[in-house]
Amino acid sequence: MSDAINQIAIFLAEKILKQPSRKIGADEPLISSGLIDSFSLMDIALFVEDNFGVRIDDTELNSNTFDTLSQLTALIESRKK
Numbered sequence: 001m002s003d004a005i006n007q008i009a010i011f012l013a014e015k016i017l018k019q020p021s022r023k024i025g026a027d028e029p030l031i032s033s034g035l036i037d038s039f040s041l042m043d044i045a046l047f048v049e050d051n052f053g054v055r056i057d058d059t060e061l062n063s064n065t066f067d068t069l070s071q072l073t074a075l076i077e078s079r080k081k
Helices: 003-016 038-052 069-080
Strands: none
Touching: 003 038, 003 069, 038 069
16 A cells, blocks of 8 residues: 555544544545545545645545545645656
8 A cells, every 4th residue: 555545544544534443445435435424525635735735626525536545646646746
């Protein structure tokens, strides 16, 4: 698992789900499975912006961008180039 995926997974487990021992897979559905809700998206976006130095547009706060950790880290990588 990449460093970015690992950091986001830890944040989700500890701060959003309040289950520090929860393991989240890189391709595990987050939104479409109901694991996280739309209210959590802003917290995740702020974490990503603060920790990875990328900007997340409000229109990207959806399941097309945030449904898996792989999707989210692909967005991060595309913004760093």
